[in-house]
Amino acid sequence: MSDSDDKIRKQAEKLLKDGLKTEVFPRAYTQEQIQDVLTRIRQSDGSLEQRLIIGGFTLYPIEDEDIEQACETCMYYLVHRRYCELPELDVPVEAEWSCRLWRI
Amino acid sequence: MANLLWLQGGACSGNTMSFLNAEEPSAVDLVTDFGINILWHPSLGVELGDNMKALMESCVSGETDLDIFVFEGSVVNAPNGTGEWNRFAGKPMKEWVRLLSDKAQFVVALGDCATYGGIPAMAPNPSESEGMQFLKRERGGFLGPDFVAKSGLPVINIPGCPAHPDWVTQILVAVASGRAGDLTLDEFQRPKTFFSSFTQTGCTRNMHFAYKVSATEFGQRKGCLFYDLGCRGPMTHSPCNRILWNRQSSKTRAGMPCLGCTEPEFPFFDLEPGTLFKTQTVMGVPKDLPTGVDKKGYIKLTGAAKAASPEWAEEDMFVV
Numbered sequence: 001m002s003d004s005d006d007k008i009r010k011q012a013e014k015l016l017k018d019g020l021k022t023e024v025f026p027r028a029y030t031q032e033q034i035q036d037v038l039t040r041i042r043q044s045d046g047s048l049e050q051r052l053i054i055g056g057f058t059l060y061p062i063e064d065e066d067i068e069q070a071c072e073t074c075m076y077y078l079v080h081r082r083y084c085e086l087p088e089l090d091v092p093v094e095a096e097w098s099c100r101l102w103r104i
Numbered sequence: 105m106a107n108l109l110w111l112q113g114g115a116c117s118g119n120t121m122s123f124l125n126a127e128e129p130s131a132v133d134l135v136t137d138f139g140i141n142i143l144w145h146p147s148l149g150v151e152l153g154d155n156m157k158a159l160m161e162s163c164v165s166g167e168t169d170l171d172i173f174v175f176e177g178s179v180v181n182a183p184n185g186t187g188e189w190n191r192f193a194g195k196p197m198k199e200w201v202r203l204l205s206d207k208a209q210f211v212v213a214l215g216d217c218a219t220y221g222g223i224p225a226m227a228p229n230p231s232e233s234e235g236m237q238f239l240k241r242e243r244g245g246f247l248g249p250d251f252v253a254k255s256g257l258p259v260i261n262i263p264g265c266p267a268h269p270d271w272v273t274q275i276l277v278a279v280a281s282g283r284a285g286d287l288t289l290d291e292f293q294r295p296k297t298f299f300s301s302f303t304q305t306g307c308t309r310n311m312h313f314a315y316k317v318s319a320t321e322f323g324q325r326k327g328c329l330f331y332d333l334g335c336r337g338p339m340t341h342s343p344c345n346r347i348l349w350n351r352q353s354s355k356t357r358a359g360m361p362c363l364g365c366t367e368p369e370f371p372f373f374d375l376e377p378g379t380l381f382k383t384q385t386v387m388g389v390p391k392d393l394p395t396g397v398d399k400k401g402y403i404k405l406t407g408a409a410k411a412a413s414p415e416w417a418e419e420d421m422f423v424v
């Protein structure tokens with residue numbers, strides 16, 4: 001499991017480092033925005049690229065009103081597996097990454 | 105022998121169903137072993153029509169002692185305060201509620217609708233429903249804030265949607281056996297013996313709550329339901345994980361979030377899509393935090409707890 005996680009994590013990192021434009025803003029703060037992002041991910045082709053784009057991934061935490069939104073503190077993040085368990089994203093990540101579906 | 109009369113207003117009969125499922129003691133045990141004489145109950149009463157009316161009139165006149173009056177369902181005031189939408193035995197039910205409450209030694213409001221208005225009293229509240237002595241959080245309700253029954257106690261509120269059978273039977277037994285003096289009520293007139301602890305007290309997911317590991321789907325055996333699925337266990341006063349349902353389980357043990365049905369504001373959802381079974385957040389932080397916890401503390405605690413969480417917390421520990 002962790003080998004394939006590593007592989008996908010590296011792919012995601014490469015895509016983001018190579019300048020993949022993701023929808024970092026607006027952050028999904030309201031119920032409607034969250035639903036909207038989740039629905040778009042469900043309706044996409046489900047590829048890693050689409051999940052990163054629609055999810056608004058970054059390789060660094062986004063900070064808003066003094067709250068640092070990093071995967072590390074997100075409730076969907078599995079610390080030991082370094083994995084995002086949000087069913088729509090379902091993707092290996094790193095602690096310092098971030099996406100606009102972050103919630104604590 | 106304590107005479108008990110039970111009526112229903114704006115109700116779905118859920119509390120009656122729950123009561124009839126009681127075990128140890130059962131509804132029958134209440135009669136045979138605990139000296140409760142059920143004068144009438146919507147599902148158990150034998151009198152019909154004029155006989156039923158005569159029975160209630162004899163309680164109102166004082167000819168028959170009324171020891172315990174149980175009311176299930178909301179008090180319906182529509183249309184325009186008349187209560188005509190809910191007539192019973194020749195008059196609006198609310199008139200019977202007033203007359204009988206004035207005569208009873210103890211008045212028990214059973215279930216969320218009778219206690220606080222419940223689902224019928226949700227906006228726009230077309231039935232003009234209210235609880236016996238509360239409308240949601242506000243004290244007053246149909247009987248007014250100063251009402252006390254002949255025993256000197258205000259309405260005893262046993263909320264829940266429905267209430268657990270044991271909550272009902274134990275309170276009835278306490279009252280019928282002269283131990284009502286032992287009952288202490290909280291600010292919402294709930295017996296403290298049941299409603300001082302939280303739904304979370306005794307939940308099998310507490311370790312996952314502590315380490316901030318979330319369940320993301322109903323019925324998952326690992327993970328806590330607070331973070332994503334809207335569990336209200338940390339801010340709901342109920343003994344649901346101390347006094348188990350069917351002596352077996354509870355919502356949260358089974359992987360279903362607590363809806364907060366014993367709190368005056370229930371139901372909490374506002375009928376907008378996506379607000380039921382979903383933790384409501386403000387900028388990613390839960391709108392309703394565990395009782396007594398502030399936003400800053402919550403964020404700090406979450407960071408620390410996640411950092412400290414052990415590997416096993418991420419795995420399914422309940423292996424068949």
Ligand code: SF4
Pocket residue numbers: 069070071072074075076077083084085086089093097098099100101102103
């Ligand atoms: S939902 Fe949370 S864990 Fe998942 S990618 Fe976004 S910030 Fe990271």
Ligand code: SF4
Pocket residue numbers: 303304305307308309310311313327328329330335336337338356361362
């Ligand atoms: S599932 Fe609900 S009651 Fe159980 S620990 Fe989590 S928040 Fe508390």
Ligand code: SF4
Pocket residue numbers: 264265303340341342344354355356361362363364365366
């Ligand atoms: S778990 Fe919550 S919603 Fe369910 S019965 Fe208990 S208090 Fe009510």
